[in-house]
Amino acid sequence: MTSVTDTEEARKLKTRQNKLQKRLRREMGQAIETFNMIEEGDKVMVCLSGGKDSFVMLDILMNLQKSAPIQFELVAVNLDQKQPGFPEHVLPEYLTELGVPFHIVERDTYSVVKSVVPEGKTTCALCSRLRRGTLYGFAEQIGANKIALGHHRDDILETFFLNMFYGGKLKSMPPKLVSDDGKNMVIRPLAYAREKDIAAYAELRGFPIIPCNLCGSQENLQRQVIKEMLQGWDKTHPGRIETMFRSLCNVVPSHLADAELFDFKNLQLGYAHGIVDDEDDLPSHPKAAVQMMERIDILSL
The missing domain is CATH 3.40.50.620 (HUPs)
Structure with missing residues (x-):
């Protein structure tokens, strides 16, 4: 019963x-x-x-x-x-x-x-x-x-x-x-x-x-070590995991240091963030075009 x-x-x-x-x-x-x-x-x-x-x-x-x-x-x-x-x-x-x-x-x-x-x-x-x-x-x-x-x-x-x-x-x-x-x-x-x-x-x-x-x-896998690290952060700092994941979705190449991803060499005064915004001046090559972007989503690569 x-x-x-x-x-x-x-x-x-x-x-x-x-x-x-x-x-x-x-x-x-x-x-x-x-x-x-x-x-x-x-x-x-x-x-x-x-x-x-x-x-x-x-x-x-x-x-x-x-x-x-x-x-x-x-x-x-x-x-x-x-x-x-x-x-x-x-x-x-x-x-x-x-x-x-x-x-x-x-x-x-x-x-x-x-x-x-x-x-x-x-x-x-x-x-x-x-x-x-x-x-x-x-x-x-x-x-x-x-x-x-x-x-x-x-x-x-x-x-x-x-x-x-x-x-x-x-x-x-x-x-x-x-x-x-x-x-x-x-x-x-x-x-x-x-x-x-x-x-x-x-x-x-x-x-x-x-x-x-x-x-x-x-x-003793490296992934297991990383997993335990993240689990520890999740316990001691609730919300940190969510914040870190959001950061992967909001990447700003101009504030990192990859010279192939962002065209640091050709930054120019007079433009926002030093980037030429005239569409006629944008490069046709896909990778070069990406370099002209101020922000990309790393998870869509």
């Missing part, structure tokens, strides 16, 4: 789930609109790893699809990398029950990674490259013109600091980009979403999460 306490607890959990869904839906909608991620007639390949992020991405995309003013297709794709003990039945059963079109792509990238990377070394970089190459090729096979990845706001910030601390670059994960060969368009619909909201929603929805046993035990 269900008690009053159990009923009240269930109601609270349902209310929290609805609030999280609305927030994630709103943030995903904003990201899609801001970066024009999905257009009429698109076929979006949703990369489903079995982790919380990709489950939530698919869930919210399907929710948005029902009420979107445009028509677009969703097809879920999982890359089975042949990790020992990987529960191959979980995703097909879940996706079949969900009713979404899906494909399971089988590639033994696990053996390749283990044979190339020395024991104890980081496997993420090679694993990611192999996975990305396989998924890019499969998107072409099924005619998908957009590839949706489950990276969120925290991933974008972590990547920014990784590149700055270890790579000497101001670079991150853009919400939308074209692959190097120009054949694939990658989108990150969760770009505005917080990881803690995604984790809480995934737990409430009870998604069948599959842990990554290949790299999940590598606690």
